[in-house]
Amino acid sequence: MVKIDPFAIEQWMDKYETTPGVLNIAETCAASISIDDLVALCEDPNTEPPLKPSTKLTYGPIRGSPTLRQRLASLYSVRVPTPLPADNILITPGAIAANFLLLYTLIGPGDHVVCMYPTYQQLYSVPESLGAEVSRWKLRREKKFIPDLDDLKSLVRENTKMIIINNPNNPTGATVPKSVLQGLVDFARERDILIFSDEVYRPLFHSISPTDAEFPPSMLSMGYEKTIVTGSMSKAYSLAGIRIGWIASRDCSVIESLASARDYTTISVSQLDDQVASYTLSESVIHSLLARNIQLAKTNLALMESFISQHGYACSWVKPTGGTVAFIRFEKKGVLVDDVQFSIDVIENTKVMFAPGSECFGEEFKGYVRIGFVCETDVLREALEKLGEYVRENLV
Structure with missing residues (x-):
């Protein structure tokens, strides 16, 4: 029997997010939208609606509809000499299924994996459960949570099969700069190592310009x-409820291996979900949706920045540059709080919910909490007001 560690962040969410009256700033999706909201964002009135009542609800295309796969392939074909073929995209039930399928198919006993850390626990716990050795490529606060390539070089071994990154990063909100990505590619190419990049928060960049x-x-x-x-x-597209994720690679052999393994877990994704995703990624919708979410992130980040400034005696951060999350460190008179008890006490006394760092991302993150700040602005504002009152009463 495969043994795997409990998935701490998901268990925390499951335990507390249904608390009556909760102000959930632990959620990591950009504020969710309805089908009506999605249609209202469409810039072309001639675009067909996202759900076609005449569709027969068969399994549908096994690897995902041609429309959806082509639209995703187009996103990966910008400013590259060779467009990505639609056949190099595989649709899955959310990114969590994509990640699991990829690791299950490509990693096994005797392999060594290097994984960026902290990150979503799935990315290192699943390889460990499959019998691989995992070394953690640690992000450091003093380096603004940007990975150091020299650290990576000290971790790689003769049997290193894969390097895993998460960009933008969860839970820090840091983004890996282009020069570091290039250094990673050069290093991996020399050693013929696979690179797996979890880009679930892409392309929500709120504090770095595409011209940078x-x-x-x-x-x-x-x-x-x-x-x-x-x-x-x-995450970036606000549609967690349709459960659509994907895997993309220019290596056709990898895609075929994943597709073969996928047959054991997923016949196809829902045709209805596929239609909504295809509509969202159309030229008439995607730009207005991303503009909405980037502006929401900027507005809410300003609220977060104001909160940190006002309560600097008790909290600090490395300001995030992408994605939907921030990693905040709390202390009382110079001593880090017990982040688990702090998180429980806050939710019990104020109904404000966030995720404790040491419980969900590793013991070395005692004192940290992760806040998902790209929720509805009114929710964040109320949550920060209540949290501010708690901090002033308890952390002075």
Whole structure:
């Protein structure tokens, strides 16, 4: 029997997010939208609606509809010499299924994996459960949670099969600069190591401009064939409820191996979900949706920045540059709080919910909490007001 560690962040969410009256700033999706909201964002009135009542609800295309796969392939074909073929995209039930399928198929006993850390626990616990050795490529606060390539070089072994990154990063909100990505590609290519990039928060970049020389492209755009990326409609696209994720790679053999393993877990995704995702990624919708979410992130980040400034005696951060999350460190008179008890006490006394760092991301993150700040602005504002009152009463 495969043994795997309990998935701490998911268990925390399951335990507390249904608390009556909760102000949930633990959620990591950009504020969710309805089908009506999605249609209202459409810039072309001639675009067909996202759900076609005449569709017969068969399994549908096994690997995902041609429309959806082509629209995703187009996103990975910007500013690259060779467009990505639609056949190099595989649709899955969310990015969590994409990640699991990728690791299950490619990693096994005797393999060594290097994984960025902290990150979503699935990315290191699943390889460990499959019998691989995992070394953690640690992000450091003093380096603004940007990975150090020298640290990576000290971790790699003769049997290193895969390097795993998460960009933008969960839980820190840091983005890996283009120059670091290029260094990673050069290093991996020399050693013929697979790169797996979890890009579930891409392309929600709120604090770095696409014109910036260090703006991070998708790893799939970096010219290294042995790169695999995963993504989702849940985070940057506000549609967690349709459960659509994907795997993309320029290596056709990898895609075929994943498709073969996928047969044991997923016949197809829901045709209805596929239709909504295809509509969302159309030219008439995607730009207005992303503009909405980037503006929401900027507005809410300003609220977060104001909160940190006002309560600097008790909390601090490395300001995030992408994605939907921030990693905040709390202390009382110079001593780090017990983040688990702090999180429980806050939710019990104020109904404000966030995720404790040591419980959900590792013991070395005692004192940290993760806040998902790209929720509805009114929710964040109320949550920060209540949290501020608690901090002033208890952490002075």
